[in-house]
Amino acid sequence: MSQNSLTISDRIQNHLDDLTRAERQLAHSILENYPASGLGPLSALAKDAKVSVPTVARMVQKLGFNGYLDFQTELREELKAKVQDPIAKHDTWAEAAPTEHVLNSFTDAVIHNIRQSLAHIDPVAFDQACALIADKQHSLCITGGRLTQTLAEYFFSHLQVVRPKVTHIQSSSSAWPHYLLDMKKDDVLVIFDMRRYENNSFKLAQMAHEKGAKVILITDQWRSPIHQIADFSFSCRIVVPSAWDSAVTPLLLLETMISTVQNLTWGETKGRIKALEDMFDQTKQFRKFT
């Protein structure tokens, strides 16, 4: 590292606001594969970031370097210093924070959760469950409890775009028997139940099951009692160094499901999304991303 203790990555980050569109695009491309991409030829970098050659030259000057070669030299110095320094050995997430900082310990735990959970997921069951969720022939009901309703909502609001006949109910709501009434054989119920498991949710799942609905359960590593009657159940590790459980792993699972379902229904979804976006555009409430 040079005299000042700022890494080049930091310098780019700091200048991000002074940069123009093409330059920002370039900056992100550099940070994407940092520092490798900056060590190649200027022209390769330009091509990679889809900007012109002079843009690269201009940006490094804006960053305060004496040309691209100077920039590269400093990058190499930085790399050299980093490799030599045994402490900087990439075992922290937030590089600027000590290992024991909550940013690092928490992230450690989350990554561990993801590892463990993914390792135990049966991809065949996953694909089957996604196919059920994508099936527009039957209605889809999503429900969560006190702690999991946000997850249920997230899932609901995305699926709503992807397919019709989706409803979201809270198991603690007094209205759920009405929804159940309309449930037919082979309809699908996606239910979230994490500790502490809720009686209402169990009853709801049971009744749906008795009406012949397919039950897909998202639960924690200890598994909700609903597990016994569920057609598919996916368990996620949720333990973090906190008074609360983490929703990161289930969220990851949900997003993966949404993406899969979306792909399965892409032909029709495309139109729905387009229409939706157009409507939002018309309200002019939202500015286009530039």
Added chain:
Amino acid sequence: MSQNSLTISDRIQNHLDDLTRAERQLAHSILENYPASGLGPLSALAKDAKVSVPTVARMVQKLGFNGYLDFQTELREELKAKVQDPIAKHDTWAEAAPTEHVLNSFTDAVIHNIRQSLAHIDPVAFDQACALIADKQHSLCITGGRLTQTLAEYFFSHLQVVRPKVTHIQSSSSAWPHYLLDMKKDDVLVIFDMRRYENNSFKLAQMAHEKGAKVILITDQWRSPIHQIADFSFSCRIVVPSAWDSAVTPLLLLETMISTVQNLTWGETKGRIKALEDMFDQTKQFRKFT
């Protein structure tokens, strides 16, 4: 890394016996500051190793490369690969699924997002922001837009337990000017704004800012325009192989914040949580975790 899984360092080591004196001298010089020195100009490397320029050219050919440029390119590839997966290395996430299964590719992307985002977070700013959020002297307002309201809600529902004077408003709601009216100097506004950025959110943030409130922004890697007026802003990478953006990284950030705030206020929080749990127990809607 190229077809074979040997690193270039390995290749040099293996060839060490085939090399002549000057070449061996060079080889050791390369390994000395690996890989940085190999990424500079050939002439610099020659000078550094105290050998002639053609010696370098000859050696890399002996190693099986197609010239010095080829050698450098592969070195860069190796570096790129190394930085990208320091944890994942070989094995896949969902072990039973092939590498290209969405479970694996999606998780790859998410882990990459987490890495990138965490690496750019300033732990000092993080701690300061958490202190603001924990400060019960001032009220706290949480708001999100169309795509981020679920995150805002999640944050809200947890903070509600941890401290008093928290409100959640949607920036698209027509009610927000009323909330703003009550906002005093040094009150805190936590605002979520990811692409596509919403005008309403910007206006809300601006007005809060003008009233002297502290603005904490959670945004994506391209940064919402609110960034300019925010007292703290945290950007998360959200790109995944899907038609949607991922909320996993921001969620991780939120949970870490919640945990930190909780620790800061633990003395008082303890009582609040206990009271809340007791209330839930009494309703007998929830079964104790066994």
Added chain:
DNA sequence: TTCATTTTGATATATTTTTATCATATTTGT
């Protein structure tokens, strides 16, 4: 809208860097 300003990229020029050639030095075997 129109005009001024900024941003961007194509091309040409200058620079650096790499590779090839060849003479000199070093090593090795007898």
Added chain:
DNA sequence: ACAAATATGATAAAAATATATCAAAATGAA
């Protein structure tokens, strides 16, 4: 010690890479 083979480096030629110039395009203000 001497010759043959090999290794090395100085220099020149070739290639690649970077910078400068300028015109087109995009943006923003009036």
